[in-house]
Amino acid sequence: MKALQKKYFQLRRAVIQAAKSDGTFEPYPHKFKATTSLPKFVEKYNQLDVRQSSKEKVSVAGRIHAVRESEKKLFYDLRGNMTTIQVIVDARSYQSVNKFFDDVKRIGRGDIIGCVGYPCKTEKGELSIRPEKIELLSPCLYMLPRCLRWEDAETHYRQRYLDLLIKKETVKKFHVRSRIISYIRRFLDDREFLEVETPMMGATAKPLVTHHNEHNSKMFTRIALELCLKMLAVGGIDRAYELGKVFRNESTDLTHNPEFTTCELFMAYADYEDLMSITEDMLSGMVKSLYGKYKINYQPKGPDGPIQMDFTPPFRRMAVIPELEKKIKQKLPHPSTLDSPEAVEILDQISTKHGIKCLPPRTAARLLDKLVGHFLEKECTNPTFIIDHPQVMSPLAKYHTYEKGLSERFDLFVNKMEICKAYTELNDPFVQRERFAQQAKDKADGDDEAQMVENDICIALEHGLPPTGRWGMGIDRISMLLTNSCTIKEILLFPRNLAQR
Template identity: 55%
Template sequence: MEVSEQPSNRAGETISKNSLKRELKNKQREEERKRKEEEKAKKAAEMQRAKDNKSAPVDEDDMDPTQYLENRLRYLAVQKAEGRNPYPHKFFVTMALDEYIKEYGGLSEGQHLEDVSVSLSGRIMNKRTSGSKLVFYDLHGGGFKVQVMADASKSDLNEAGFSKFHSNVKRGDIVGITGFPGKSKKGELSIFPKTFVVLSHCLHMMPRQKSAAAADNRNPWVPGSTRNPEIYILKDQETRYRLRHLDLMLNPEVREIFKTRSKIISYIRRFLDDLDFLEVETPMMNMIAGGAAARPFVTHHNDLNMRLNMRIAPELYLKELVVGGLDRVYEIGKQFRNEGIDLTHNPEFTTCEFYMAYKDYNDLMDITEQMLSGMVKELTKGSNKIKYHADGIDKEPIEIDFTPPFRRIDMIEELEKMAGLSIPKDLSSEEANQYLKDVCLKCEIKCPPPETTARLLDKLVGHFLEETCVNPTFIINHPEIMSPLAKWHRSKPGLTERFELFINKHELCNAYTELNDPVVQRQRFSEQLKDRQSGDDEAMALDETFCTALEYGLPPTAGWGLGIDRLTMLLTDSQNIKEVLFFPAMKPQD
């Protein structure tokens, strides 16, 4: 019997354990059901409160972007249907935000000037509520911020109208405010609106990210505020470059980059004007793309049924003007080169070129030193030195010193010294070409075909010399085969009176004593044609119009070109050329 009872007891124990497990699972299911019902009821209550109290709506940033846009469009449609114009034609502004800060920043904590009326405008970049009768906004404009304290008791709207109106003011809206200046009890300069009008509506959700201060509540907004501090930032490069308007709106430092760019151009213009230069404009479309070694963009003129090239440089036209008697001319404008895109190259870019009769490349080196050192001193307010993060913003910056005189190195002499070479003197010979091919092969320096002597030299100079040019350095006396428009060197056969200025290992400036002998110029173009026939589509074509102009007499002249974009990169600590172009070239989105 004992043996028969043992299995029976174990079975009873098993049944008991299974029952407990089922009861536990049922209890857990019931608790989960109750929790979900409570969450649902809580959410419904929040939505009802938002409906009853417009000053504390459900956070629309939690919406799907498409739903947000649809809601905004629906609101505007209702406004129009009710006979209201949601886009006023004008708003009278009495002062800019920076003027307002300067005028009233000295007020004491809690001080209000209720007898003063001021009208400000700007974009709402943050909104915080404190109950139904008080709404705080951050008003941004021109790189400055002023707090708006919208108080129902000081508004020209009644309490219900105040609540309804401000529930529909969203982040990103452009508004006009008329009110009085004052400071909050915490000492923040504010404007207290009497009238508040939305001038243009932002229909899209603004990107938002909590600041570090918001994360740990180091700097909360006013007592009772429904929001912690937040900043609106846009760091994704792809989005920033494609949507520059959003980038400028959300990243104040970007605006400073382009202000510096404008100052650079203004300085160059002022510098040349003071030297009695005349600013001119030359054609953007040419029958022959001349003035540089580059592949052009090709277009077609329908009426003339003519193939045209977008210009790669204004050089030939500007020298024709010097032939005509305009001894000092310059042009600041776009060039177009159908080449690769990288950190320092964009298909369209801005240059300044000038031509100065009765000067040579030595004079231009002196002028370049004066221009750039003076520009840096003006931008830095007194220093000849700048800091540049050459290896990325997280690395230690390098110091670049623009104090004149700049270092000068002779191209061929320095190349032979640094690389231990003995380059054949006749650089146009097959012997020189083969020698340079062997050097590139030995040094593992790649030169895509065609392997012309000029291209091989350029690769070697880039490998050995340019890497040493951190502080401003003139690489001078280029070979004739690399410089078809430069005048032969007066004491060094086979070389030209040319220099390139390198800073932070990048070319910034190119200049030379201009070739003004029409016979030699035709010979140089003919030599370039041989390179074109061998496959170098960047070699210059023969421009007969220019050669004919030279036959009328070009005085001894020095010419100079500067890349505005690369200079702006340097002086704004930007590592990507796209940072200094409002609308850089981008691949289409998929």
């Protein structure tokens, strides 16, 4: 097969090079004026009756995806903008017979062409164009694959244009992703949120590192958007959001990529209860706008059949401590004492008893996070809010209004995958400094996910932050769920590792 592909490339290249040398034709013209797009062509002329032709001359352009012969005619499948029409190339309707043979012999599958002709419907009711002129706009020098095999997946992630050319499903996924982002923007704009842009550099936890030549210094790409948004809230921008890229220097798997897209917002004079309502409205409305219903299927292929996700509001809520106690069938230490050595020992014993792995340091926060992942997250097929996490798990969240030791936080899970995280923002600068100090200690003890002391944030809080809710959602993950994609690579246009050539 590779030998055939190489031979095809050599032959096509020779034809194009010869044309450029002797001036037989221009294989790469500067422009072709298309009077209509293929979607608009279909919309306007699909009302034609069978065997009816329009007297209106039009010009369209696209890529040839199939070539068929029948008697004295050629049939091309012309595709563009997720739309395909048929081109009926007939010498009898062409501008001249000689020109017909000259043009068709130099055109092949994969080429981009322009057609000038008349819309028509065939006896079988296929909407077509019958050209009197065809122009080669850009030749394809390779044999396009007929289909993409699963074993070639990595190749087509790296050559995404092939995936887009061959599979309409891939193009559709990125149309849906674009509609998701547009919906989020409209939703927030309609609620008086201001879209902002914050610096890409500056991070803690596990950032990616680059180098600034002018200052001869290391720079760290951001891992989240929240710190700058919090400063804006201090500055009086009561409702602000950002849609942008963030980076984590962590492992890559089915749901993680070092570079990913997130949306974060800060809403002054709101708490996590308000943000839960906003989340329900946004996601249920988004699904309804995309699919016209609240219940959708995910991954219909497989031995277990489709998984149905129901986005009908309101979403289920699961409080961390009560739900964990039901699962492990024993009482946990009081949330206000969870960071004591005795409580950590109890959590360690529970994790060991249930075979839950937790790498050192086995702190209360890390052990609780593993318990939540093991017992609660796996039950979240339909959208579910896991709420009221212990304070030891939420250093930036405000303490609970009624329950000592808990925080006002929620994580939204859909199909066992975290989609959204939010909490009532901690606005007490004295408590914030204490929390940062504890995080710094945890980091020194080996917890590389802990925060370092953010002195700038503490100074900002000392100027006064109103009661505020903070919210963030992963765009890539919600796109996975709403496009029926099983890996994050399927909904990233260019997921490849650029270091690999």
